[in-house]
Amino acid sequence: MTTKQALYVSGLNVSFGNFAVLKNLSWTVDFGEVRGVIGPNGAGKTTLLDSLTGKTKYQSGDIYVKDTVSIKNLTEIEIAKLGIGRKFQKPSVFSGLSGFQNLEIALRAGHSRSIYQPKLTSRQREKIHETSELIGLSSELSRNAGTLAHGQKQWLEIGMLIIAEPSVILLDEPVAGMNSEERGKTAELISNIRGPNIAVVVVEHDMEFVGQVCDTVTVLHDGRVMIEGPMGVVQADPQVIDVYLGKEAASASSH
Amino acid sequence: MFQASEKAGILLALCGLLLIGATSLGFSTSQYAMNLIGQIAAFALLALSLDLLWGFCGILSLGHGLFFAIGGYLVAMHLVKVTFDATGTPPDFMLFMGWDSLPFYYFQLDSIAYLIVAIAAVTTVVSFVFGYVSFRSRVTGVYFAIITQALVYMVMLYMFRNDSGFGGNNGMTGFKEIFGMPASGSTTAAFLCGGSLATLGLCLYGCKKLVDSPIGQFMLAVREDESRLRFLGVNTVHIKLIAWCISAILAAMAGFLYVPQVGIVNPTILSPELSIEIAAWVALGGRGSLLGPILGAVVISGLKFILTGLAPDLWPFILATLIICVVIWSPNGLADTSSHVASFYRRLGSLTSIKGRSQP
Numbered sequence: 385m386t387t388k389q390a391l392y393v394s395g396l397n398v399s400f401g402n403f404a405v406l407k408n409l410s411w412t413v414d415f416g417e418v419r420g421v422i423g424p425n426g427a428g429k430t431t432l433l434d435s436l437t438g439k440t441k442y443q444s445g446d447i448y449v450k451d452t453v454s455i456k457n458l459t460e461i462e463i464a465k466l467g468i469g470r471k472f473q474k475p476s477v478f479s480g481l482s483g484f485q486n487l488e489i490a491l492r493a494g495h496s497r498s499i500y501q502p503k504l505t506s507r508q509r510e511k512i513h514e515t516s517e518l519i520g521l522s523s524e525l526s527r528n529a530g531t532l533a534h535g536q537k538q539w540l541e542i543g544m545l546i547i548a549e550p551s552v553i554l555l556d557e558p559v560a561g562m563n564s565e566e567r568g569k570t571a572e573l574i575s576n577i578r579g580p581n582i583a584v585v586v587v588e589h590d591m592e593f594v595g596q597v598c599d600t601v602t603v604l605h606d607g608r609v610m611i612e613g614p615m616g617v618v619q620a621d622p623q624v625i626d627v628y629l630g631k632e633a634a635s636a637s638s639h
Numbered sequence: 640m641f642q643a644s645e646k647a648g649i650l651l652a653l654c655g656l657l658l659i660g661a662t663s664l665g666f667s668t669s670q671y672a673m674n675l676i677g678q679i680a681a682f683a684l685l686a687l688s689l690d691l692l693w694g695f696c697g698i699l700s701l702g703h704g705l706f707f708a709i710g711g712y713l714v715a716m717h718l719v720k721v722t723f724d725a726t727g728t729p730p731d732f733m734l735f736m737g738w739d740s741l742p743f744y745y746f747q748l749d750s751i752a753y754l755i756v757a758i759a760a761v762t763t764v765v766s767f768v769f770g771y772v773s774f775r776s777r778v779t780g781v782y783f784a785i786i787t788q789a790l791v792y793m794v795m796l797y798m799f800r801n802d803s804g805f806g807g808n809n810g811m812t813g814f815k816e817i818f819g820m821p822a823s824g825s826t827t828a829a830f831l832c833g834g835s836l837a838t839l840g841l842c843l844y845g846c847k848k849l850v851d852s853p854i855g856q857f858m859l860a861v862r863e864d865e866s867r868l869r870f871l872g873v874n875t876v877h878i879k880l881i882a883w884c885i886s887a888i889l890a891a892m893a894g895f896l897y898v899p900q901v902g903i904v905n906p907t908i909l910s911p912e913l914s915i916e917i918a919a920w921v922a923l924g925g926r927g928s929l930l931g932p933i934l935g936a937v938v939i940s941g942l943k944f945i946l947t948g949l950a951p952d953l954w955p956f957i958l959a960t961l962i963i964c965v966v967i968w969s970p971n972g973l974a975d976t977s978s979h980v981a982s983f984y985r986r987l988g989s990l991t992s993i994k995g996r997s998q999p
């Protein structure tokens with residue numbers, strides 16, 4: 385069986401009380417893609433990821449992953465088991481454990497049959513080391529994850545996703561708080577992750593970064609898809625300029 | 640540190656076995672000392688049980704007295720049954736109720752094997768049902784602590800009733816013999832003390848093995864960030880249930896060891912005070928280290944034994960002062976004091992080296 389569509393969202397409505405955050409949102413992501421999602425603060429980007437991962441229940445609409453699987457009645461655990469990995473906006477690693485243990489837990493979690501197996505196989509150890517090289521933390525593996533630098537925590541969390549060999553990776557603001565060198569490394573990491581059997585979604589504020597790593601960009605505004613296309617096209621769109629510059633002008637004048 | 644807890648476990652178990660061996664060869668010991676050490680060992684096991692749950696899985700229970708009481712009450716029922724079989728008269732509290740024989744649930748409890756199965760079964764069922772319902776509905780943190788406290792309080796109120804068949808407010812006492820030995824005497828005390836030490840040692844060793852195993856790693860992950868673990872596809876209810884039920888069984892074992900040594904069980908072991916005190920042992924000793932809470936239980940309950948005799952009015956103030964001191968100087972508990980000492984020397988060292996450098 386070959387699947388093409390990684391994510392299919394149709395007519396999605398999410399509201400908190402009377403406050404509608406996502407309004408009749410329809411959106412698709414294909415396998416093999418690296419998709420950017422941008423939009424001003426409060427546009428609903430995180431809420432979209434929350435709906436995709438079962439963190440937030442949606443009022444109406446449908447979400448299908450891997451062409452046919454509806455996640456409507458699934459818990460976040462079941463959704464994760466389908467191969468949907470997510471990095472949170474606030475870096476979430478197991479601070480009291482070493483980098484190695486963080487990756488080990490993610491690896492075991494991704495293979496439900498061997499979750500409590502007493503010893504790692506040599507293949508599994510190799511995989512932890514391979515992943516740590518990919519995320520640039522091979523010399524930091526024995527360090528307590530809580531003591532890693534902010535950027536390193538982000539990479540560790542991404543490592544925890546990829547070690548489970550997911551079909552879909554959702555990254556919520558992966559370069560927030562990073563300097564330009566770290567951004568460069570993250571961009572490289574994302575281009576290493578991409579492949580024909582995986583879909584990567586990058587939610588970001590940083591237009592330049594999104595333009596660098598993503599094929600197609602979705603602009604989310606006020607709970608709806610405003611425009612979708614290659615970065616060059618999106619950036620030149622008067623509506624987008626209006627929304628972004630409008631926000632920036634407003635926040636500049638408030639300072 | 641970790642290596643240390645394995646060694647300490649083996650050492651404690653050997654001490655206990657040695658004591659049992661020596662006593663059966665006729666070596667005699669002070670009954671008071673044996674009783675004191677044995678009771679403290681039972682408390683230490685109780686502290687270990689809460690530490691496994693709270694320190695390693697991040698679940699605070701303020702109702703662990705419940706499981707301690709399950710072990711304690713069931714062993715007391717066994718002792719009552721044995722006494723009844725020997726004398727033919729039920730205990731006073733039943734005579735007052737006008738009962739001339741034991742209620743049906745004392746059935747077969749004279750057998751020690753049955754007793755052990757009963758303790759294991761009751762503890763597992765109670766902890767599993769309560770844990771499953773709470774963890775599945777995602778009751779966590781302070782809310783979980785509060786409902787465990789409410790649970791132990793509710794059971795205490797029930798056990799205060801005289802018609803429950805468990806001795807009401809006076810509890811159960813007056814046991815004629817304990818596991819085939821005379822109810823009091825230095826030999827009995829030494830055997831019970833040896834058994835308690837050996838059990839504590841084995842449980843410490845087992846807990847060390849558990850926390851180092853993959854399940855232990857997942858327990859730590861639950862403690863650090865349960866939601867992250869769920870979004871990695873792990874059903875954390877399973878891990879929490881494992882930690883909770885094992886912890887409950889350790890607490891029940893502590894109760895099983897404790898009651899024969901004090902010769903009485905009554906609803907005070909179900910009082911919120913005891914359950915909170917267990918948490919104080921663990922917090923003072925250092926949660927998340929296996930030896931720390933054992934040390935905490937030994938220090939605090941040891942001091943309590945001595946001071947409640949010498950200056951009973953002062954005890955609460957001394958305990959409070961101790962807690963404040965530890966919170967101020969060693970927030971991670973007594974187990975962490977060694978690292979404080981080390982960092983003190985490091986600072987001292989860097990001070991002197993700065994001085995040395997500033998000299999021409």
Ligand SMILES: Nc1ncnc2c1ncn2[C@@H]1O[C@H](COP(=O)(O)OP(=O)(O)O)[C@@H](O)[C@H]1O
Nearest residue numbers: 400403405423424425426427428429430431432
């Ligand atoms: N759990 C919640 N309860 C109430 N309002 C929420 C909740 N989560 C998000 N919101 C609101 O939804 C809107 C979109 O939030 P979010 O998805 O985090 O935006 P973004 O990630 O695009 O900055 C914001 O106005 C936010 O205040």
Ligand SMILES: [Mg+2]
Nearest residue numbers: 429430431473
């Ligand atoms: Mg957001």
